[in-house]
Amino acid sequence: MRTKSLKFVFVVAILSLMSLSVMATGTEPFAKIETKENSTTVLMRLSTNEADVTIKDSKGNILFSDFIANAKNVVRPYNLEKLDDGIYFIEVENQVQGNIHQVTIEDENVVLERNIETYYKPIFDLNEEYLAINLMTLGEKASLKLIDVQDHVIFDENIDSVSFHRILNLSNLKEGFYHAQVYVGERVYSKVFSHKR
DSSP states (O other): OHHHHHHHHHHHHHHHHHHHHHHHHOOSOSEEEEEOTTOOEEEEEEESSOEEEEEEETTOOEEEEEEESOOEEEEEEEEOTTSOSEEEEEEEEOSSEEEEEEEEEETTEEEEEEEEEEEEOOEEEEOSSEEEEEEEOTTOOEEEEEEETTOOEEEEEEEOSSEEEEEEEOTTSOSEEEEEEEEETTEEEEEEEEEOO
16 A cells, blocks of 8 residues: 555656646647737637636626637637727636736727736646645745635645645545635635545
8 A cells, every 4th residue: 555655656746747847848828819900809729628718807807708628729719899998808728727818909909918927727636545736836825725524724835936746645534525725816726525535
């Protein structure tokens, strides 16, 4: 049993280092946004397994959301002609990261301002004995909590590093449902799981 646990820890550590190095070195963007002159249409070129696309106004209100199940080599048009002049944000997320793009609509034209933020989502790896969490915070304030079904906090840690890797040993937990919550800035990510002995 101990050999199995050590093998798991080793595999998780290698996978974590690989995923963090890919995130840190950067890859081709999974979403590219294009606009055309004298047009209210935004073209989204996607190259990922799946993607969530959300369009928000300047106050953060969600105006439109779209889930694309198979987004490899997909070009999706979004017509913004019904929106008033102003600033809007297009947020695109895949399984590991998100990009927020700012667009300005003025006189029936859409101008792509810039990609104002890239963020990374935590990667959760779960088996019977361990929960491994990998995260690139990019310097944002972050924390991790493990909470049981009665809302008791089992584990709580502030994260003050640019990259974070933690393996939580689940062998001492009682049977039941738990959720790991990772807070990064104003975003919250959860992993709900059941634990059996």
